[in-house]
Amino acid sequence: MNVKEKQDLQCYSTLGNYLWRDPPQESKWADCVHCGMCLESCPTYEQTGEEQHSPRGRVYLIKAVAEGKLDVDEHFASPVFSCLDCRACTTACPVDIDVGGLIEEARGQIRQAIPLKGWKGAVNKFFLHGVFPHHNRLRSLGGLLRFYQKSGMQKVVRKTKLINIMPQHLTEMESIMPEVKGSIRKKFTSEIKAKSETKHKVAMLTGCVMDVFFSDINESTINVLTRNGNDVSIPKNQTCCGALHVHAGDREMGRKLAKQNIEAFENEEKVIVNAAGCGCMMKEYSELFRDEPEWKERAEQFEEKVVDVSKYLHDTGYEKPKAKMNMRITYHDACHLAHGQGVRKEPREILLDIPGVEMVQMPNADRCCGSAGIYNITNPEMADAVLKSKMENVPDDVEMISMGNPGCMMQMALGVQKYGRNQKIVHTVQLLDWAYQKEEGDLNDVSY
Amino acid sequence: MMSVIRIDTTDKHIINLASIVSGARSILYKKVDLLAYDCDGFTIHKHLPKAVVFPKNTAEVSQIVKYCSENKLPFLARGAGTGLSGGAIPINGEVIISMVRMKKLISVDLENRQAVVEPGFVNLKLTNSISDKGYYYAPDPSSQYCCTIGGNVAENAGGAHCLKYGVTTNHILGLEVVLPNGEIIEIGKNGVLDEPGYDLLGLLTGSEGTLGIVTKITVRILKNPEGKQTVLAYFDRVEDGSQAVSDIISAGIVPAALEMMDKTAIEAVEAAAFPVGHPKDIEAVLLIEVDGIAAGIDEQINQIVKVCKKRNVREVRAAKDEEERGRWWANRKTGFGAMGAISPDYLVQDGVIPRSKLPEVLRKIAQISGESGLRIANIFHAGDGNLHPLVLFDARKPGEIEKALEAGSQCLKACADVGGTITGEHGVGIEKREEMRFVFKEEEILAQTNIREVFNPDNLLNAGKLFPTPGRCVEIKKEMKA
Ligand SMILES: Cc1cc2nc3c(=O)[nH]c(=O)nc-3n(C[C@H](O)[C@H](O)[C@H](O)COP(=O)(O)OP(=O)(O)OC[C@H]3O[C@@H](n4cnc5c(N)ncnc54)[C@H](O)[C@@H]3O)c2cc1C
Numbered sequence: 001m002n003v004k005e006k007q008d009l010q011c012y013s014t015l016g017n018y019l020w021r022d023p024p025q026e027s028k029w030a031d032c033v034h035c036g037m038c039l040e041s042c043p044t045y046e047q048t049g050e051e052q053h054s055p056r057g058r059v060y061l062i063k064a065v066a067e068g069k070l071d072v073d074e075h076f077a078s079p080v081f082s083c084l085d086c087r088a089c090t091t092a093c094p095v096d097i098d099v100g101g102l103i104e105e106a107r108g109q110i111r112q113a114i115p116l117k118g119w120k121g122a123v124n125k126f127f128l129h130g131v132f133p134h135h136n137r138l139r140s141l142g143g144l145l146r147f148y149q150k151s152g153m154q155k156v157v158r159k160t161k162l163i164n165i166m167p168q169h170l171t172e173m174e175s176i177m178p179e180v181k182g183s184i185r186k187k188f189t190s191e192i193k194a195k196s197e198t199k200h201k202v203a204m205l206t207g208c209v210m211d212v213f214f215s216d217i218n219e220s221t222i223n224v225l226t227r228n229g230n231d232v233s234i235p236k237n238q239t240c241c242g243a244l245h246v247h248a249g250d251r252e253m254g255r256k257l258a259k260q261n262i263e264a265f266e267n268e269e270k271v272i273v274n275a276a277g278c279g280c281m282m283k284e285y286s287e288l289f290r291d292e293p294e295w296k297e298r299a300e301q302f303e304e305k306v307v308d309v310s311k312y313l314h315d316t317g318y319e320k321p322k323a324k325m326n327m328r329i330t331y332h333d334a335c336h337l338a339h340g341q342g343v344r345k346e347p348r349e350i351l352l353d354i355p356g357v358e359m360v361q362m363p364n365a366d367r368c369c370g371s372a373g374i375y376n377i378t379n380p381e382m383a384d385a386v387l388k389s390k391m392e393n394v395p396d397d398v399e400m401i402s403m404g405n406p407g408c409m410m411q412m413a414l415g416v417q418k419y420g421r422n423q424k425i426v427h428t429v430q431l432l433d434w435a436y437q438k439e440e441g442d443l444n445d446v447s448y
Numbered sequence: 449m450m451s452v453i454r455i456d457t458t459d460k461h462i463i464n465l466a467s468i469v470s471g472a473r474s475i476l477y478k479k480v481d482l483l484a485y486d487c488d489g490f491t492i493h494k495h496l497p498k499a500v501v502f503p504k505n506t507a508e509v510s511q512i513v514k515y516c517s518e519n520k521l522p523f524l525a526r527g528a529g530t531g532l533s534g535g536a537i538p539i540n541g542e543v544i545i546s547m548v549r550m551k552k553l554i555s556v557d558l559e560n561r562q563a564v565v566e567p568g569f570v571n572l573k574l575t576n577s578i579s580d581k582g583y584y585y586a587p588d589p590s591s592q593y594c595c596t597i598g599g600n601v602a603e604n605a606g607g608a609h610c611l612k613y614g615v616t617t618n619h620i621l622g623l624e625v626v627l628p629n630g631e632i633i634e635i636g637k638n639g640v641l642d643e644p645g646y647d648l649l650g651l652l653t654g655s656e657g658t659l660g661i662v663t664k665i666t667v668r669i670l671k672n673p674e675g676k677q678t679v680l681a682y683f684d685r686v687e688d689g690s691q692a693v694s695d696i697i698s699a700g701i702v703p704a705a706l707e708m709m710d711k712t713a714i715e716a717v718e719a720a721a722f723p724v725g726h727p728k729d730i731e732a733v734l735l736i737e738v739d740g741i742a743a744g745i746d747e748q749i750n751q752i753v754k755v756c757k758k759r760n761v762r763e764v765r766a767a768k769d770e771e772e773r774g775r776w777w778a779n780r781k782t783g784f785g786a787m788g789a790i791s792p793d794y795l796v797q798d799g800v801i802p803r804s805k806l807p808e809v810l811r812k813i814a815q816i817s818g819e820s821g822l823r824i825a826n827i828f829h830a831g832d833g834n835l836h837p838l839v840l841f842d843a844r845k846p847g848e849i850e851k852a853l854e855a856g857s858q859c860l861k862a863c864a865d866v867g868g869t870i871t872g873e874h875g876v877g878i879e880k881r882e883e884m885r886f887v888f889k890e891e892e893i894l895a896q897t898n899i900r901e902v903f904n905p906d907n908l909l910n911a912g913k914l915f916p917t918p919g920r921c922v923e924i925k926k927e928m929k930a
C-alpha cells in the first residue's frame with residue numbers, strides 16, 4: 001500500500017473491529033430483534049442446523065465484530081463466506097433485514113484483513129480482475145473453450161480420463177459447460193430497430209458470462225424486445241456488473257466496474273437485464289458509494305433505470321404469441337429475481353400467456369439452487385447439498401425448467417445431469433421468442 | 449464446510465463428548481461458533497455455552513445426558529431458539545444439546561389421526577406435509593415457520609387458532625423422554641389418551657425443559673375444516689373492541705381465532721414487511737376467523753358483523769379471497785418481529801386476564817408506559833384473554849433495559865391483580881422467575897420444585913429457570929425440615 005492509499009484509508013471511519021473502508025452498517029442490523037423467523041428460509045441452516053450458519057446468527061456475529069467482541073479472522077470468515085447471498089432470509093424477515101448487504105460488506109472487510117493467498121488468491125485474481133471485466137479476454141477464454149469443444153479435444157479429454165484428474169466438482173461443471181456461441185456485442189454494433197413501430201427506446205446489458213456462453217439468450221432478448229416495439233441499443237463501454245466481485249468481497253473492483261457502467265448507460269432511459277444476478281447488483285450500486293456522495297447520487301439515478309426483462313415486458317405490455325407450443329414446464333425463481341428484486345409473478349404470467357404451455361408448480365420454487373454466483377466453485381459441498389434438495393422439488397413430469405438467471409441455468413443443468421433427470425433448462429425469454437418464431441413460421445419444430 | 453471437525457482442544461469433556469456424537473460437525477466449542485447460542489428470542493440475558501452438541505438419535509441424547517450427569521456438567525436442550533422467556537439460554541455455561549438435526553417426520557397415521565415426529569421437526573412442516581391429504585396440526589404459534597415441536601411441547605405453545613382447538617398439551621398423545629440421568633422412558637403409549645395413573649404427559653408438557661429432554665412426540669392431527677372465513681373489524685375505541693369480543697363469545701359463537709391489536713401494534717405491522725393498509729387512527733383492530741361445516745359459516749359471519757355494528761365498529765368486512773386472508777394473517781403473525789420497524793429492541797410480555805378486564809388492564813398499561821417513558825404496544829389473543837404487551841426500548845441507552853424489565857414486570861402485576869396470571873404461552877424461563885411470586889405463595893413454589901427434584905435431583909438440567917431464586921426456597925425447605 002502506498003502513502004496515498006494509506007492516507008485515503010485514514011479518512012474513512014472504522015467501526016469496532018472493522019478497520020477498513022466501508023464497514024457493515026449499523027443501520028442494517030439495528031432492526032433485527034433476534035426473533036428467528038428467518039431460520040427456516042436459509043438453505044445453509046437447513047443443511048447444518050448450526051445457528052452461526054443461519055441469517056440470525058450471521059447478523060449477530062457481524063454485529064459482534066462491530067461491538068469489539070470478535071475479530072475479523074478465519075473463524076469469522078467461515079459463516080460469512082458460507083452464506084449463499086440468496087436473500088431468502090430478507091423475504092422471510094418481518095422487518096426486511098438486508099442480510100445479503102451485511103454479508104457483502106463483511107466480506108469486504110475480511111478480504112482486506114486476510115487477503116487470499118496461494119493458488120486460491122491467484123485464481124481469484126486471474127478471473128475477477130483479469131478476465132470478467134475484460135470482454136475480449138473472456139471471449140478468448142470462451143474461444144479456447146469453443147476450440148476445446150469443437151476440436152474434439154473435449155472427447156479426447158473425456159476419453160483419456162484426463163477429466164479424472166480435475167477436482168470432482170470442476171469435472172462435473174465441465175460436463176455441463178454450455179457451448180460458446182457468437183457474441184451479441186460483436187454481431188450488433190449499432191442500435192437494433194423495433195420490428196414495427198417504435199414505442200420505446202431501451203439499452204441492454206449483455207453481461208460478461210451471458211454474452212459468451214448464453215448469447216442465444218441475449219439474442220432472444222433482443223428478438224422479444226424489438227418484436228414489442230423497442231429500439232434496442234447496446235452501449236459499447238458497458239462492462240461486467242461486478243456482482244461476482246462484490247460477492248467475493250472485492251468491493252474496490254466492484255466500485256470501478258459500477259462507475260464504468262453508470263457512465264456507459266448515462267444517456268439511456270432504461271437498462272434491460274436478463275440475468276437476475278446482474279440486475280440485482282446494479283439495483284444496489286448506491287450501496288457501494290456510501291462515502292462518495294456524488295457517485296452515490298448518480299448510482300441512485302442509475303438504479304431507477306435498471307429493470308429485469310420479464311418485468312419490463314410485463315409492465316410495458318407485450319403481444320401474446322399465437323402459435324401453440326404444447327409443453328409442460330415448471331418455473332424456478334432465481335434468488336436474485338424473487339428475493340432480490342421482488343419479481344415473481346411477471347415471468348410466470350409471460351409463460352402462461354404462451355398458448356399450449358402447461359405450468360406445473362414446483363414446491364419451494366424460490367429456494368436457492370446453490371449456484372449463487374461462483375459459490376458452486378468455492379463451496380462445492382454445500383452447493384451440492386443445496387442442489388440436491390432443489391432437484392428433489394423438481395416435478396417429475398415436466399419437459400422444461402424455465403428461469404431468469406444464467407448462473408441458475410448452469411447449476412440446474414448440472415442437477416439434471418447429476419440426478420438422472422431429463423428436463424431442458426431454458427430462459428423465460430427464450431420460450432417467448434420461440435413462440436413468436438413459430439408463429440412467424442421460422443421455427444417448425446422447437447429446436448431446443 | 450460440512451467436513452468432520454478436527455478437535456483441537458485439550459478440554460477432556462469436549463473430546464469425550466465429541467466421541468459420543470461422531471459424524472460431521474456434531475460438536476461446536478469455539479467462541480465464534482458458540483456466540484450465536486448465547487441467547488434465544490429473549491436477548492436480555494446472555495451467556496456462552498460450554499459446547500453445542502448435535503445428536504442424531506435418542507441413544508446419542510441419552511449418552512450425552514449420562515456423560516453430563518456423571519461429570520456434573522450442566523446441560524439443556526435447545527430447539528430453534530425462538531423462545532421468548534430465555535428457556536434455552538445457557539446461564540450456567542451449559543452444554544447445549546441442539547435437537548435440530550433430529551428433524552424427521554417418523555410416521556403419519558391418518559386413520560387414527562396421529563403423527564409421530566422427532567423433536568427438531570418444525571411445527572409448520574407438519575401441516576405442510578399432510579395438508580394435501582386434508583389434515584393439519586392445530587397448534588399454530590406465530591413462530592410456527594421456524595419453531596420446533598420439541599420446543600412447543602416444552603413451552604406448551606399456543607397460537608391464534610388455539611381458542612377453539614386448545615394449546616399444545618391438548619394435542620400431545622405420547623412422548624419419549626430422556627431423563628436427566630440418561631434413562632429413556634416412554635409415556636402415553638400408542639397414542640391412547642387418559643392412561644390410568646398420573647397424567648405425566650400433562651406434567652412434562654410445559655415443563656420448560658427442566659424435567660427431561662423430549663426425543664419423540666406423538667401428536668394428534670385434525671381434518672381440515674370444510675370451510676373458513678376471516679373478518680376484519682376496526683374500532684375507534686378499545687372499549688368497543690373488547691366489548692365486541694365478549695359479545696361474540698356470549699352469542700355462542702366459538703371462533704377458531706379472535707385476535708386484537710392496538711394502535712401502537714398497528715403502527716408497527718404497517719411499517720414492517722407485511723402491511724395490509726390498516727387505518728392509523730383506529731384504536732383496535734379485530735381479526736376473527738370462523739371455521740367448520742361450510743353451511744354454517746355465512747350465518748356465523750352475519751352474526752359477528754351484527755355484533756360489531758352494535759359496538760360502533762367503524763368498518764367491518766370479510767376477506768374477499770384466500771389471498772387476502774393470507775395477507776391479514778401474515779400481517780398479524782409477524783407482529784412481534786415487526787416491532788423492529790419502530791423500535792431497536794422490544795420485550796414481549798405474556799399475561800392472561802379475564803376478557804372483561806381488558807379495558808381496565810389496557811388503561812393500567814398505558815399508565816405504566818407513561819411512567820416509564822417507554823412505548824408499549826399490545827397484541828392480544830382476545831378470545832382466550834392472552835395479552836402480549838410489547839415494551840419498546842433501546843438497549844444501547846444506559847438504564848433502558850432495566851426500565852423495560854421493570855415496566856414488563858408491572859404489566860404482569862396488572863394482569864395478576866385483576867385475577868389473571870403471568871404467562872399464557874411463552875413460559876416463565878429466566879424472564880418471569882420472580883413474577884411467579886405474583887401468583888404463587890412460597891409453599892406452592894416449593895411444592896413444584898419438589899416435583900422437579902424427583903426428575904432432576906442434581907438440578908443439572910436447565911437450572912435456574914421457571915422458579916424464583918432457589919436460595920430462598922432452599923432456606924424455607926431447611927426451615928420446614930427443621
Ligand atoms: C416472533 C415470535 C412469535 C412467537 N409466537 C408465539 C405464539 O404465538 N405462541 C407461543 O406459544 N409461543 C410463541 N413464541 C415463542 C416460541 O416460539 C415458542 O415458545 C416455541 O415453542 C419455542 O420453540 P423452539 O423450538 O424455538 O424452542 P427453544 O426456544 O429452543 O427452547 C424453548 C425451551 O424449550 C426447551 N426445549 C427445546 N427443545 C426441547 C426438547 N426436545 N426437550 C425438552 N426441552 C426442550 C428449551 O430448553 C427451552 O427451555 C414466539 C416467538 C417468536 C420469536
Ligand code: SF4
Nearest residue numbers: 032033035036038093
Ligand atoms: S433477521 Fe429478521 S427474521 Fe431474522 S432474527 Fe433478525 S429480525 Fe428476526
Ligand code: SF4
Nearest residue numbers: 042083084086087089
Ligand atoms: S442470504 Fe441465503 S444463505 Fe445467506 S443467510 Fe440469508 S438465507 Fe441464509
